[in-house]
Amino acid sequence: MSSNEYSIRVNELGKRYEVYATPRDRMKQFIVPALQRLSGCQPSSYYQEFWALQDISFEIRKGEAFGVVGRNGSGKSTLLQLITGTLAPTVGTVETNGRIAALLELGSGFNPEFTGRENVYLNAMLLGMTREEVEVRFDKIASFADIGAHLDQPVKTYSSGMLVRLAFAVQVQIEPDILIVDEALAVGDALFQKRCFSRIEKLLSDGVTLLFVSHDQESVRTLTHRAILLKGGRAVSMGTASQVLLAYRKLLHEEESAYFAQLTSKPLNDGAASPIGSDKKENLVVLESSELTDKELVQDTPLGRIDQLSFGDGGIEVTSVKTFNRDNEPCSVFYPGDVIRIHVECVSHLETDCINVSVRIRNREGVKIYSWGTLNQDMQILAGLREGDVFWKRRIHVGERFDVRLECDCTLGPNLYEIQAAVSYEGRPDYTAQRLLHWKDEAAFFQTLIRQDEYFFGGLSDLRMVAKW
Incomplete structure (x- = not known):
């Protein structure tokens, strides 16, 4: 794939954290290894390695919708933060082409002491818009967020739903080339979610690339073409959205079975027990x-x-x-x-x-x-x-x-x-x-099928509506 055909390219990406048992070990790690190197000794380590993400590689074409699924702690948010540049990778590379709009955490980039109006200007200008461009789009942003008089109240007084309304309204108005959404829409009410998904579908039809993370399998299936399944920081499945979601359901089922196995104390009947696969x-x-x-x-x-x-x-x-x-x-x-x-x-x-x-x-x-x-x-x-x-x-x-x-x-x-x-x-x-x-x-x-001339209706299902006058 040539460089002008992809929006995101991830190659052997990994993120490692150093986990210290005590603050004293952190201080030792800062001082002791440096002294040991000066004296020609092998430096000691006072931490344990934790790989939040390891050996992740994929490419996303321009205009493609790509999903990321996995249980909590599987590395989804870490992956998105590496792609957006808010985290630096330990190993591997990330390449992106185009302007990125990312909705990762509630209120990220907002100053809690500023009003919603002030934060719209601040956030949009941080994303690369000029003040004049913000003023042109401001009415659309305010209309989409639909938080009324709260727009002139400090953000610290907002509920989580109001925060995500305002954040999403700003992000979609900057006309991104790549839109990254991480679960944040789950806190919105049903009407706002419908509005967001309609806007996402409009962006997709305009050729915007979508990187979408959600636990809602139907949303991933409906919105995305391909997906990746993460477990313990590693990719365990990648392919079409339907294939990956099937693998995800299998994974959830296996983990649920393992959990119930730990709770089960009832012994097998006498003479029980052949392993799976016995004929x-x-x-x-x-x-x-x-x-x-x-x-x-x-x-x-x-x-x-x-x-x-x-x-x-x-x-x-x-x-x-x-x-x-x-x-x-x-x-x-x-x-x-x-x-x-x-x-x-x-x-x-x-x-x-x-x-x-x-x-x-x-x-x-x-x-x-x-x-x-x-x-x-x-x-x-x-x-x-x-x-x-x-x-x-x-x-x-x-x-x-x-x-x-x-x-x-x-x-x-x-x-x-x-x-x-x-x-x-x-x-x-x-x-x-x-x-x-x-x-x-x-x-x-x-x-x-439908017989146009005798039994016709539009939509997913026939509500068997009648007319009276």
Whole structure:
């Protein structure tokens, strides 16, 4: 890639901190090694090394939207600070082309004693604008921030939401070549977030490069083209946004499972326990209790060899997901008003109850449209809002194959839809004690079309509006 084709280039980047046990060790490090070098001795170290970031390399093309995901402490904010130049790297290089606008920390660059108006001028001029340019754009900045009379109050009196409103309003008005956003928008209210995302989409359409950090997976999927996943300061996955977010969900699931494993003290039944991947059926554990431990959940099962689109603790597997029409005929194209039937087939490798089979539907743009499962219906039955058998109480046996048929009216706008399927163990019938046994991305697809001349509407979903006069 030539230099004029990229906005950001990161090469073998690393940031190391020196961690001292006591202030005395810090003082020793300042004095003793220098004296040892003068005397020809090997200098001593009085600190421990901590690498907040290590061996990070990627390139972002001009006009590309790039996401950064990872748990707290994974190195996301450090990476952004290195790119913006507020931190100096220990090793490696960062190259950027163009004016950068960065929204990293609430109120960064603001003087708490100055008013909002004064800080707008101060912040914008620090970002390279002249006073005349600020005056031309000031009304737009004030309108976007929408904090009213508080604009002439000291910033130290602002709430976190007001701070981020003002900061974002300034950053997007400097017409950046690169916009860097780090979680700050999460503190805004829903209306302000909508306004921010609309503005970001406008900047992207104008060719601005976006580097976006968020824990909101749907926002990353919707706004970015590619992404990187960080763990412990290192890159563990990089690729399309959907691929990286799947790896992120797997990582979160693995860490959650490890956490619950530490809490689990219930021993395995006698004769239990073959490791994942064993092919001997006689090693399967038959559970006599509805309480599943981590070790019991990951017995001999095909999930020991999880494919790229699946993850989970194992124990019960989603084998297939199919869509049918009102007449139970296989169908993958629906029109508003049709009935959509989704059949989720599963096979169990253990004996248990407390199971939930669910689906999530996303459109082509990656936006989650709907999620629902058998537990949602069970909760209504248990609350006395509807009648029927509670699936959560059903006993499922080793080797049993079972299917769940989910049905709904098609109220979706024209698009291509992905069905994600999952089977989970629910310790309580309220989604507060969930263990994911098997999650399957891209389990099935279907398309919705619209008949322009008889049943037409615009948008994601049909609200079945009526007109009266």
